[in-house]
Amino acid sequence: MPDIYLPDTPKGSRFGWPRPARLEEFKTRLEARGLATDRIVFQGLNQDLPIIRIPIDLPKYRLVNGRTASLQVEHLAINADLRPDLFTGDPEMWDAQEVQHELLLKLGRLSDLDDYFEDTTHKQVNPLLLDEEGFVVNGNRRLSMWRQLLHDEPQKYGHFEHIEVVVLPHATEKDINRLEAQLQIEKDIRADYSWDAQANMMIAKMERDDIKAEELCKLYKMKDTDFAQLLDMRAYADEYLRSRDKANRWSEVSSQEHTFQRLVQSRSKLSGVGRKEIFKEAAFALIDDPTAVGRLYIAIPELAANLDKVVERLASEMDLDTDAPDDGLEDLFGGGLSDESDAQQTGLIQALKDPAQRAQAREAIGDVLETERQVKKDVKKAGYLLDQCAKANSYLTAAAKEGLRPESKLTGVAKQLDEIETRVAAIRAYLAEHA
Template sequence: MVLGWPYPVRRELIDRLVRNIAVDQHKHPINFQNERKFFPIHTVEIGMPKYRLQNGRTTDAQEELIAQEGLPEDFFEKDVELEEAHKKQHEILKNQLKVGGVDLLAYFKERNQEEPLILDNNGFVVNGNRRLCTMRELHQKDVEDGKANPRFSHIEVIILPPCSEDDILTLEGKLQIVEDIKADYVWTAEACMYRSLRDKKHYTTERIAFLYDKKKEDIEELILLLTYVDQYLESRNIPKKYQKIVKEKFAFEAIVKGRKKIGEDVDKKDIFQTVAFSVIEQPLPGIGRLHSFIPKIADNIDQIIEHAKEEFPTDYISIQEEEDFADGLLGGNEIQEDLTNLVRILDKVENREDIVNIAKDVIEAEEDRQQRYTVIQKIQRANSLLQDAVNIFDNDTEVDGIYSQLESIECHIADLKGKLLNVTH
């Protein structure tokens, strides 16, 4: 399978196509450089275009592959013509042909190409990388099956004029994220793309927000979310394995909110995060949805810390004593509690399930207490409302239904008194 002609050959063809546009040649409209333009449609061999390696949809998968195979961090950036990079990009795209309920292979088995791919003036695909991958796969299968006229031997493209990287990104944003694939654009890929633009291209978040028609705050929040995702994956020795957590976006959002809620105590924040990570890794039966349970960890962090110190006293104290001794007997430092040690203990693989159990027990006990306290609160409120009813009752009060309501109230009072007696005795 040819994954893009050599640069000189591509350029020669592109120059010839652009020079020889027929008057009656079909054209395709796109919004480009702040105006609606009509571009001539050209037919080229399917092997001619090159994938655009700086493809927002594949950023997270590229980072995962780099980590998994120990490739250089700039593997997909250093040489955009590198054949090996395009082979790996093809495999990444191939794994993304079925996303959001749409199977492109199945779709194009029954249909012809309906819209041209968009190429830059060097033959890189600005929009349509997955479609190109799909058509290449179907074409290759026909070739291998020995069909006389394999499908997609030639494809339709339009070619952009020389333009800036900003123009390309703006077009990509409008065509890919804002319009066509908003529903199935994986959030980790979106976050990786924004982070890459910020860190590698040195775009401000304001500029990124403008390019992709987003709020600046949303861009920053998604990048922050990715920071905690990376910390989690690295702590579990599966760096960049974004597919492992792609369904847990709400859980990581709860971690971000929980850390903010705890305030300025860094140690407590770290303990909260450590416990939350363990909950994500091995959620226990009965804790419900992660994004609902994790905020409860933040609400009960002090009690969880106290129970954790009781559960791991030997480890906790021994680490403290070692560090105190390292300061010297006359070091002048007061012996004080250091929750940093507790973070390390709780993050040990053998302790992760235990801390989840501790958190679950603490939260369930607190909910139990709250439920018991709620009973007196409701009785007090009912008493207050009845007192109000007594105070406003006069000769003009509508009395229909009052007796039946009072009888019902008396039944509830009798039930509560019975339960109270059972508790007392």
């Protein structure tokens, strides 16, 4: 790998002073007498820590930031030329701090922090919390906003040239994690953290900090079932993105929390590995373009409830190649794809993975779900039996009149007619007994 020029940050840069300069400034400022204090519950103690005023350029952003967890991996996915350890390597480096600044600005604008602080009457109220090295533990978004406003219009926003901070005493990463959870997660994770950022943060803490799932549940006051569901949602979203050649593009699914929640919940209720796989691939096809089915968080459970009818419809309409390579599906089914049902399931899974057939699949699924919705509406009517028979007659009349053409697809038609005759016989038997 060629050498990459990674400039250090000079004193006076917008993105943090060098470490020795930061520590010297802290020492000088903390020696002043009569400093106001801020009470923090830290390391299991109520601590009254001094508040100091420092230049806004001094602190550095904390790269291990839960809110930017998804944005960081997406940024690396989009910008493949960047060094892969941009956010996991040396946090002192200027290039990492600059990118983190832009990501924090993006989050700040999403939460309207920019509009709030653009009003010059809105000044700093609460001090930022820094660790002993000068990295921001709490207040990263605010700092990015203040820096940007000051940079763009220094005369208008000169009140941000110096900011108030509290420097925490020496602490372990576990101490910082507990404080972060206390200050941010407990009160506002639903408001400020997208579901994917929360999930990616949890994964990072388990992999990077070797924190067990049980400890994270306790730390962030989550039920173990909710924690497991969140990670399952992330796993499906990650699989979906990879299957669409969009690995780590988390902004593509950030608004689909309820969709992936319903996917996890609905798939767990299905039996059979093959049926579960078909359901997942069909759901992925709907996520691509939900216009055929409406609101996905409603359509996904409906897909699971009517999966057999959907499978039947798809199998009759889609181009299934049951002789194609199974791409590992034989292992999925436990080996031995010997019977016709397994071969059909394999072919259907492959067809749903085929980009050329997904639009057709969405249309068919949408038709089935809409039909079932209408059935639910009509089923309570006294004239339901007659209405359905009239509809069936209308469809068969149209099929006999318009469908008997040389180019019509005949595969599966005989099976459908056999099933229709079975249903007709059942209705006639009921009429003979009750009419």
